[in-house]
Amino acid sequence: MSKPERNVILFEDILARNKKANVLFLNYDNEAFMNTGVQESGATPPYASTTTGPGGEKIPGKIGIKQDLVTPFAFFGTKSLFLATANPAYPADFMGKVADALKSNGSAFIQTYSDCMRGWRHDAGDAASISKLATDCGYWPLYTIRVKDGIPTFSYYRGLDIDKEKFVEYLKSMGKFKHLFKPRFMEKEIDEIIYFTEQRNLKLKGLIEQFGAEKPVDFYKVNRRTLKPQDHLHPGHGLCPGCGAGMVLNQMATVATAIAGNNIIYVNNTSCAEVSTSKDFVGSWKVPWVHHLFESGATIADGISTTYKILKAKGLYKGEVPYVIHIGGDGSTYDIGFQFLKAALIRTSSFVEMNEYLANQK
């Protein structure tokens, strides 16, 4: 088989596009309820130790699967939807995807890997290398799905092949899997984690085969030196040293600054990023930022975006409709917030046409 062709996407080309997302929904996945103290969530991988599913002598951590959150959205039959996984350890890919999402019509959902050194039990200094390893070992593949008129088109960047050696190294690097190695080597459980990851990747490869783009490898070219530092978040915030969400917010805001300037509204579900950037009168945000409930953020983001469009259509708002980014942790996307995310994603992904109706009304 010949080498799959690369689709090189230049950041400048994305910026030049005359398109705009209604809402970008961004899930930073740290694989447990970290904000409340490392409780198990739908995003927790099998056999990971959490405070509500500790790696015990009889039961070795989480019994269950890590839900696949992104691919099912590809098959809801939406009109215009951008879906992707990302990893801040691959900043060019991450930033390219955020830009691509914001500059695509309809709506977008990006699920990004987000290291949590406290919850995963490793040194703060290891965050970047562990994040990189996650994709390199095949645990966190980086792929993109562009849905147009109900048909998904899959493409990928890397991380679809399992490297077993690296995978074991990945598991060993974190305290949350320590019980699988000591005091007894739990071969069956380790094999099972790898097996289920492999099965998921097989499914992805199958989807790429069936719904793949002509050039299936997306390669974002972002010259970070030409980008101005982000202007949305003050440097002061309460995130832990080495927090993956910090990397996510910084890279996201850099792209958002380049695209939206300050014409942007952020919505945050209850999560680490929420509590650590909004405390008392020392909020970290330089742009409007909204927190409503644990689960409702996606709906709030949709509501704000639609409001600006209808006010503009009625002549009650003169400015440019602002960009809206919704940030949620895994609880507010996988679990309690799923209903809201799913519905808002589908509403906003077909609202392009609805806007035309609104604009044409006299």
Add this chain to the structure above:
Amino acid sequence: MSIEPMKLFFKEIKEPIETAMIGNYAVAGGVTQTDPDVVCAFPITPQTQSVEGLSDVVHQGRLKAAFVNVESELAAISYSTAACAAGARTFTATASQGYLLMSEGLPMPVGWRVPLTMMISARAFNAPNISIWNSWEYVITDYGWNCIVSENVQETYDASILSVMISDNSLFPTMFVHDGFIISHSVQKLWLTPDEIVRNLTPKKPRHTITPERPGVWGGLVTPDFFMEGRMGLDVAKKSVLNVMKKSFDEFGKATGRHYNLIETYNLDNSSKTAFITMGSMCGNIISWMTKNKDIGLIKIRAYRPFPYEELQKIVQEHNIEKLIILEKSDSLNNLLPPFSTSIATALYPLNTIFRSFIVGLGGRDVTRDEFDITKRKMKSVNDMKGQLYTYLGVRESKNKIHEVDL
């Protein structure tokens, strides 16, 4: 497909129109006239036709608004709160279980001071059975919303306009309530107000919104050092709302000729110095019963939240009312009194007025004139505040026996 009764609202209403329609469509029409920008709700009987009517005026092009169907009531209240905070005049509606499901989102528009309006078609909530018929579910919780209660279709139509005025002028969300089915689904006569007058009564005013022009944090985390200041700030701000309501009632009365008060009274200077106190659709029935029972009066609460306790005290004192018969369509399994009666009792505390509370009409049961007779008779022998202060009325105990009633 257009909804027949809504057709009246498709043309500019230039003169007052006398017509007849059900409460829900009357509300849909009234809301249309206030020119909302966003309408968002989830269907639940008996609320549904109000939003059906609104979707009709939007989809037929009469009203320029975003009509958004969401996936649940918690999403509806979240969406509406966000839209209103972002600057849209926003309407939503619900009932019963929907109101309970909204609960988590109900305190937020109060905390954010957004002038949202919501219609409630009052309906029982499930336990031990599902009932889609009328009870007062809205009195069991209080998250700081303004609340006005309507007796008939005319009042609920007017309330749909008044609520926008009250919300905009107080910057607190307002719910307006009519009894499910009894008002929401019954055809009654009413006068429609000309569009021009509604426009003048409900101008869109600038206010603080979520906007890039004024960056700020909405709903962020506060430590124990700050939370109480926020709560007390809301309480202080609430103090002026009854005055805002009064002014809105006055302004509305001057413009339309239909005058309302926080509390309305009938025949209070009667020989028995006794009066009913209640709200909603029962009042009309009591008033017609009173034509043959001139020895008893009626106090009708129109503004339920904030509770107009000073006005109530003044009324009871000025008319030397000695006994009050509270009629309430909700119960409390734990408290000394059901919720509405608790508010009345708190207001009456310094006055030593004697009262009893009668729980009637739960789950849509008819409240009959016989029951008014019975409460009147029972009240004659009540001369103190001892024993249980409430009783259920109109409940079947056995085949030939109604609870606490000798036939």
